[in-house]
Amino acid sequence: MKIRFLLIAAATMATRVAMAQDDERVVRHKEEQTKHDYTLSKINPELLKGADAIVRDAHTIIDIQAADEVHVTEWYAITILNEHGDRFARLEESHDRHRKITGVQAWLYDKNNENRGRLKKAQLVESSYTTDAFFDEIRTTSYDFGFKEYPYTVVYKIEKDYKTTFLVPAWYPQPGYDCSVEKADIRVTSVPGIKVNYRMVQSSITPTENKAEDGVTIKATVKDLKVRDRWDMFSDVEKGYLPCMQLTCDQVVLGEYTGNLTTWKDWGTFVYKVNADRDKLPDGTVKMVHAFTDTCTSAHSKVAVLYRYLQQNTRYVNIMLGIGGWQAMEAGKVAEKGYGDCKGLANYMKALLKETGIVSNLVLVEGDVIPARTMDDDHPYHAFNHMILCVPLPKDTLWLDCTSKHDPAGYLAAFTSNRKVLMLTDNGGIVARTPAYAATQNRISRSANITINEKGEWNGTVNAIYSGYWWDMENHVLYDTKKEVSDYFNAKLQLATYSVGDYSVTNRVAGDNIPYLNEQITFSGSGNISKAGSRMFFSPRIFGGVAAVSESTAPRVDSFRLQTTYQVADTTTITLSGTFDAEKVAKDIDVEHPFGSFHSKASFTKGNELRIVSVYTVKSGRYAPALFADYQKMARMFNSGAAYDKVVLNKKG
Amino acid sequence: MRCKPMHYVLLLCSFLVFSATAKDVVDEAFLLRNLKAKSYSIDPDASAVVLYEHESFNIELVDNHFVRRRALRRVMKILKEDALDEGSVRIYYPQNNNASYISEAHGTTYNMEGDKVVTAQIGKGDLLRKSINSEYDMVTFSMPSVKVGAIIDYSYEEHVEVLTSLYRWHVQGKYPKLTSVYSITYPKYIEFTSIAHLQNKARDYRSEEDAERGTDSLAFVSSISEAGNKSFWVRHNIAGYKEEPLVVNAENNKERLEMQITGIKVSTFPQHFDNSWPQLNKTIWKEYGLGREITAQHAFFDVVLDSLLKPAMDDKAKALAIFRYVRSSFECTEKHYAYQGYRELRIKDIWRNGKGNIDDINALLTALLVRAGLDASPIIMSTTDDVSPNKVLPVVDRIDYLGCVVKLAEGSLLLDASNKNNCVGMFPPYCYNGYSWLLQPDGGMGVDLEPDMLKNKDIYSIKLFDFTDSTAKIEVLHKAGLIQSMGMRKYWADDKEARKKDIAEFKRGLPEGIEITKESIDNVDNPDTNIVMKFSGTIEFDKRATTIYMNSNFVKFYSKNPLKAATRIVPIEFPFRSEQSYYLSVVLPPGLEPDTLLPPAIINFDSGAMTYKSASSYIPELHTLTVSANIAINHTYFDVADYPVIREFFEKVIEDNNQVLVLKKHK
Incomplete structure (x- = not known):
């Protein structure tokens, strides 16, 4: 009897808790509904011109607790105006071992502000994320309400944990050229001991910074951003970027590596450290290097011979595992496998040259035929997607793109020429410039x-x-x-x-x-x-x-x-x-x-x-x-x- | 059905003899011979050659469910850099509750260094696996030391707890193959039917080893063992398939063999025969319930039908009203079912949700038409992404589209409401891929959907008038054919910038000296009409010149010959018939007259299969010079033998399009 009473009491309690939770959800949901008016009646008409979607309100919170602990919460409401805007309504969040999604919620409102649906966790779709890599560990969590009565509004709340400050995301309040913004804000908090550097791109707003005993808070708000002209091949590179706040932390952790990213020199030191001591070559390869180069009469010819050897005997395969996006495959493994990505091949070439007594430096670059975003001297930032090699010789500097099978030694194609780069030396990072060619050369x-x-x-x-x-x-x-x-x-x-x-x-x-x-x-x-x-x-x-x-x-x-x-x-x-x-x-x-x-x-x-x-x-x-x-x-x-x-x-x- | 140069052969597999084990083909002599080779006579220009491949399927019943084991071995010689990526292998396989897996993966690369053969192998750590989505997993590995001159030899087994009905031997691929072996072993109670699309007739052998060693282009062995029935093919010296322009369905030109399960004779397992189109009709219509869904009394349709249909409407008007309603009101996901998916199709759900895939939307359309008392039926087909269907045996995995056909007094009306920009009275061009089947309660009927049924007619009209001493006004009109209009609307709907790009490209194609100041596009939002583009502006001339030279054809049907190569391997195909008409009218001012008129041109290929004509005239009383030209392609399929003449046809058209009008100023 007593047990049955207890069971009934427990069940009742559980039900009451559940109801309270439901009430809370309902209340919160109603609060959502009544607090926000997603109809277009009061919207600034300038924001509708040329727009496929409008961000009505967005809040981003980045909470940096430690160099290996960052919590990011994004809440945003976006009104979709036509079918071209549907892409802004789709959720596609990538994640991997460094970034985990800890929560996703979503709601759908029609043009009359009526709630028409809510995301159920089971509806989230997990799939592999498509990249250029032959193999990587990136996955995507996606969702689409599939609603087609325009205009409609979707509201998302996404929570993510990052295991490294190295990958702290930039803040992009405007998700696309054809999307205007009513209001969006960001709050970045960091604990004492971790300094957050920021830089605004394509925006004239000045964030506020508040220092307190328990840390620093950076805030920024944007309002009434209209749709933007599309970037074209004649635009300044910076114009190709939507307004954003680039963020870096001075203290970083990446796998087992820690570092400081205050200056470009620091950047170079850190990435150099991540890629150091990975240049041991197998005996057979060492013998081959000497067989090919001992009779060369100049350093230039040694470089040319070994570069040609690399081009004929290796190929580009991009496999990204762990911190593989930042750390080169060991030179010995490249020698054994005959393949590697840009980092692996550049590191391998560096090891081959080292064997002949020639010093060279790995170089981070943003590769693209349209020249890269210019590196800001005052704001070091993750601006790279490629690695090449620089060989400073007494009379000449030879640049080598080790993923190219055809470029002659010393020549850089349009993909990497004529831009600022970061050379990684044992003395830290040095900002350098790759060669530009004259009309008579092009x-x-x-x-x-x-x-x-x-x-x-x-x-x-x-x-x-x-x-x-x-x-x-x-x-x-x-x-x-x-x-x-x-x-x-x-x-x-x-x-x-x-x-x-x-x-x-x-x-x-x-x-x-x-x-x-x-x-x-x-x-x-x-x-x-x-x-x-x-x-x-x-x-x-x-x-x-x-x-x-x-x-x-x-x-x-x-x-x-x-x-x-x-x-x-x-x-x-x-x-x-x-x-x-x-x-x-x-x-x-x-x-x-x-x-x-x-x-x-x-x-x-x-x-x-x-x-x-x-x-x-x-x-x-x-x-x-x-x-x-x-x-x-x-x-x-x-x-x-x-x-x-x-x-x-x-x-x- | 058009005539093809290869043989269509239907084989029912029979039970026979024994199977033999082939010895390993990759021995020392093989390696040395092929490592030294720099090219192969089968294609001296090839970037790689498949020296040997063997793909085998083994179907077994394990613990009351079917397991399909697929083993592949491939040995390739890398001859050029662009084939290096063949050393990076991706294996996609269907996943079912983590029961499927890849095993026995091996890979060795052979290189010649001096006189020595050097090998490098993949290790366990080189195999990387990940889930792609809820249905597929992927395993990858990258072969070591792959470079020009290397031989790569890899193999793996795929274990999948899915019984697919179709097994395909892709005989012909990108690279030439010296030997390709294909086999399938299956329980005796499974019945297979094959369709072979092969260059040669197979010679029967008694042993697999003899078949591989033999010199016949195609050899076949059929055997029975405890494992079941086995069919074993060997094909030698297969050319690589080379892409050529003006090919609508490349798959039709490639050699292949397909085997489809058409019966399972096990008492506890339902028999399933789709070995004929009427049988397939019965399966889809009755067993899967599509017929029930389409002909059911859907009373919820009536409110809408009452609002759409007026008593005075004839059947065609009713059909059009219903079609336009469905086309504009329902959202399509642009996907389709595998044909078994028809059993999931529920008209009520589609109606309530306001959306569905291509098959859903057109099934709903058919159901609405039936409810309105019209003689409408669904039609299943295979689009040009895949081989044209066979008239005798439906290859069910290829059925990827469902449309609607309404029978009217004046003929049949084809309807596809799955895209807001689909035009009434036709399916999109990719649906015209040969044989298709009208699903009906009494067994249905075959329908040939051939590209010749479609015709696109473009009209260009240019007017020059109001001359000054250095300019004239110009008006340009382009009325795009219905099929081209449909394509333009779809392209513009997908890409906001596409319309601007198309207009810019059209203007760029006009002669120099023309400045367009006004432009408009009509009928963009009416998918059942032609898109009409209008431009107006001015054309400039040199004020000082006493002679004005002007292209006779401002738009040029062809600026370059679409058939550039000197020779051709496969037939020439067009997705539809076409006609382009061009009219130029120049109202000349006093004092400006044509110096000479252009000679008329008539070019005719194959008694009207392709025609071109042009003419010019001058009416002095009206000071009006006119030029007209017309090109018509009245068939959509031309044999390879016609290639040189067709190439010459285009050359002559281009030559005539380049004629120049000369206008002289007289004082």
Whole structure:
């Protein structure tokens, strides 16, 4: 009896607790509902212009308890205006052994502010996160209400624990270009002993910092952020970033490694430490190094030989396990396996050089054809996605991208050239700059010699030399299959119909380490000429344009940046069978601007020879927005073949 | 069904003889010979060659459930850098409560160093596993020391507690193969039916070893043992499949063999035969209940039907009203069921939720039409992602789309309401992949959905007028065909920037000297009409010139020949028939006249299979010069033998498109 009473009492108690909890949930939910009005009635109309979604309110709390303990809570309400905005309603949170999701809640409200659903934990979908890596441990927790009555609002609350301050997330109040923001704020708290550095990007707000005995609190609030113009290839790199607060902590823990990240020097020290003492080579490899290099007469040649060995005997495979995103695979393992990622291959190459007595430094870089975000000298920040090697020699500095199978030693492709980098030395990090190349080094030089017979049949040869940046773009012809190269050349020339006969491709490296690719192509065709009476019309255009052009027609507001200095020099000579008067040939072009020039001259001589010489030059740099229309005009003229306007000839006799 | 150069063979597997064990092909002589090789005559240009591969399936009944064991061994020679990634192996396999796994994974890389053969092997630590999602896991490993000249030799076994119905031997792949072996062993109470799409007829052998050692292009061994029935094939010297332009369904051109389970004769296990289309109809319609769902008395439809349908409407008008309602009102996830999924389909749930996948939406549409008293049926098909269906044996794993067909007095109306931008009266082009099946209570019927049934007609109209001494006004109109309009709407719906890009590209294609100041696009939101793009602006001429030269075709049907290669291996295909018409009208000012008119052109291939014509005229009384051109591609499939002539056809079209109009100023 007593037991039964106790059981009933316990059950009643449990029920009451459950009800109280339910009440609390209901109350909290009702509070949510009544506190926030997610209808659009009172919204600033400026925030609706061009927007697919609007962040109504967002709170981010980052609580740094220790170098290996960071709690992050994000709460945000976002109203989705149309189907293009649905992507902002989807939850996709990545996690791995360093970052764990400890809680997810979500609610759905319709346009009348009525609650239409709530996330149940069982509905969360777990899957592997897609990255470029061959294998990694990153996973994604995702959810989608799948609601389609616009506008609607989703509210998320996400809690995550980070085991390292090294990966403290940046704060991005504006989740996308097409998403405006009513209000968002952040609060960062850190315990004494851990200093938090921050930097605002693309934002003029000034966070407040409050120091107290129990730690420091940093706060920032943004309001009324409108949709942003999309970044284009001519924008300053910084413009490509949405407003954010970059955060770093001076004390970090990564696996078994601890460090300080106050300055770039500190950064370098820490990453150097994480990657130190991983350069032991197997005996066989040591013997090989000496066999290859003991007879070399210069350090330069040793580097070149070993780099070539690396390129021929290893391949890029990115396997990220543990702190593998930051720590290179041991050199001995790379030697054994014959593969590694950028860090592993760079570290391996460093070990090979060390064996010959040559000192080199691992270098952190942000690799991308569009130049990287510029490193802020005053605010060290995780701005890297790649690692290369720098070999300072007495007369020269050789840069090596150890993931490249084709670059000559000392040459860096557009992916890593012309930018600030962080060199890791035993004395800490040093901010350096990778080489930039001149127009004469980033050059295309093309010549075409063509004859047209009485039947209108064309026969010609093209001789083209690509160097530097253009070598990067073109060198695939060295390694593609014959069919691929043949198809490529058959599509490359600007003639409407032609067939490629023989072709040859050769590669060489100049004394300044710049690679040169030489293509020689013979081709023939017919049907590129039309006749009307005594007139003959044809387009003398053989070569295509390569200038970058923006599709936007709106007047430019911000300055524009041209990324690469280069030059394209073309000569076309066409010899006809018979004698002609030239009724029309292309007009001369003479355009000069601070950002470049375009010169072209067409001449018809000897009654049968047309010659067109064209030189197009671009100078990298940052230019005033008022000049952009001129740049576009010049680039379009070049690309459209204005130098090769249709020729009209009258046959004599 | 169009004629294909390979043989379609249907085989019923029979029980016979014995099986032999093949000795290891990778011996010292094999290694030395192949490590020294720099190229292979089967394709001197290949980046890699599969020297040997053996894929085998073993189906067993264990503790009352089926276990499928798949073993693969592959030996490849790496000849060029772009094949180095073949050394990184990813194995995806279906997962079912952690019962599936990969085992016996081995990998060895062989390299020649001097005169020595050097080996490197994968270790246990090289095998990495992770879960991809709730249905699939993945195991990966990267072979060591893979470089140009190496031979990689890897193998593994996959144990899966799932019985799939279809087993495919992908005979032809990216790289050429010297020897490919495929086998399947299964209990005697399972019946398989095969479809072979192979270059050669198989020669029967009594032993597997003899079959592998033999020189026949294709050999076959059938045997019986305690393990069950075994079918064993060997194919030698298979060319790699090379991508070519103007191919709609590449899978149709590749060699393959498929075996499908068409019966299981075990008393405690339900028999399941889908060895004919009528049988499949019965399975889907009756057993899976799709017929019941479609023909049930869904009274909840009536309120909507009453609002949509007017008494004066004929059947076609009713069908269109219902179709447009479903198309605009229901959200589609753009996925589809594997065909067994039809048993999960519930019309009531789709109606209530307002959403579903492609099959759900079209099943709901069919049910609504039936409720409205129309003769509507669902139709199942296989899209061009996969091989065209076989008329005799339905390969059920390939069925990936369900549409709707309404029978009207004037003919059948095809309807697909799964995308807001699908056009009435047709399915998307990728559905026209050959044989399909109309599901009906009385057994259904086959329907050929061929690309020739579709036609897209584009019209371009250019007007030049109001000349000054250096400019003229220009108006450009492009009326896109219905199929192209459908594609444009879908592309623009997916990508906000796409519309701007398309307009920019169209303007870029116009001749130099044209500045567009006004543009509009009509009918974007009406999926059953043509999109019409209109541009207006000015065209500039040199003020000082006494002669004006103008392209005769401002838009150019083809700026370059789409068929560039000198030779071709596979037939030429188009996704639909097409016609493009171009009209140019130039109202000349006094003092400006055409110097010469263009000669008319008529180009005809294969008695109208492809046609091109152009003409120009000048009406002095109206000072109006006109140019017209028309190109029509009236078939969607052309044999390889026609390639040189078709290539020449395009060359002539381009030549004519490049004609120049000459206008002379007279004082």
